Amino acid sequence: MKTITYLFAVIFTLSSLGLSAQSQQVNTENSSIHWLGKKIGGQHDGFIELASGQLEEKEGRLVSGSFVIDMTSISNTDLTDAGYNAKLLGHLMSDDFFGVESFPTATLTLMKASTFKDGKASANGDLTIKGITQPITFDIVKESNSYSTTLKVDRSKFNVKYGSTSFFESLGDKAIDDIFTLDIELAVN
Numbered sequence: 001m002k003t004i005t006y007l008f009a010v011i012f013t014l015s016s017l018g019l020s021a022q023s024q025q026v027n028t029e030n031s032s033i034h035w036l037g038k039k040i041g042g043q044h045d046g047f048i049e050l051a052s053g054q055l056e057e058k059e060g061r062l063v064s065g066s067f068v069i070d071m072t073s074i075s076n077t078d079l080t081d082a083g084y085n086a087k088l089l090g091h092l093m094s095d096d097f098f099g100v101e102s103f104p105t106a107t108l109t110l111m112k113a114s115t116f117k118d119g120k121a122s123a124n125g126d127l128t129i130k131g132i133t134q135p136i137t138f139d140i141v142k143e144s145n146s147y148s149t150t151l152k153v154d155r156s157k158f159n160v161k162y163g164s165t166s167f168f169e170s171l172g173d174k175a176i177d178d179i180f181t182l183d184i185e186l187a188v189n
Contacts, residue, residue, distance in 0.1 A: 026053030026067070030187035033069065037180040044088060048182075049073035051105060055147070055188060062121065062140065065110030071100045096162035097155075103130045108151075111135075116142055127151070129158040145189075151182040 028050045036045040053067040074092050079085040093100040106129045113123035119142050127136045134157045141148045156178045 022057050024055045024057065024188040026050065026055065027187040027189050028052065032185045034183040035074075035180060036183070037176065039176040043078075044076060045078055046074065046076040048075075050186075053186065055110070055186070059115070061115040062110055062113040062123065065108075065125075067108045069106040069108070070104070071098055071106055072104050074098070074100070091162075097160050099130050106130075108136075113140065116140075119143060123149075127153065129153075129155075130160065132158045134158065145187060147186045147188070149184050151184065153180055153182060154178050155180060 031050050031053070033048045033050055034045065035048055036043060049070045051068040051070040053065070055065040056063050072093070074089060076085050076088050076092075079088060092098060095102075098106075106127070108128075109126045111124045111126060114121045121140045121142070122137070123140050124135060124137050126133050128134075134154075136151060136153070138149045138151050162176065
């Protein structure tokens with residue numbers, strides 16, 4: 001009788017472990033955020049570092065996640081001239097764009113996600129840039145110990161006004177697209 005009770009206790013413990021949420025820390029060194037911004041007649045791109053992140057998965061579905069993006073780490077990869085590169089980065093960090101001195105971080109909080117099917121899920125989250133929080137929807141792809149997504153961000157919703165036709169008329173060829181993309185690759189421990 002003790003053996004049967006013991007077996008039931010072991011089975012119950014193992015099954016409850018399988019149902020509990022699995023928290024995963026994001027390995028920031030092996031993760032990346034690639035940004036791309038477009039304008040009439042061109043584009044710029046580079047990287048932003050992830051300061052921290054964690055995900056929690058339960059029964060094949062992400063139930064929570066939070067990420068801190070280090071806005072002071074913005075880099076550019078398409079301009080090879082050091083002077084132009086520094087000028088662009090200075091402008092991106094200024095109040096015209098991301099106001100990095102006042103807002104050194106941005107955050108993404110996962111609010112809700114569907115169950116992964118064939119390695120893919122849909123998600124809703126809150127993105128905060130320049131102290132302004134807006135909802136965002138995106139798809140997530142899971143492969144082994146990594147997750148990837150592409151966020152299409154409307155900068156006008158975060159008071160990033162420079163060169164935006166949402167705020168200024170008659171910009172002509174000086175207009176910069178309101179939508180920029182963040183291609184995110186997350187490695188988890």
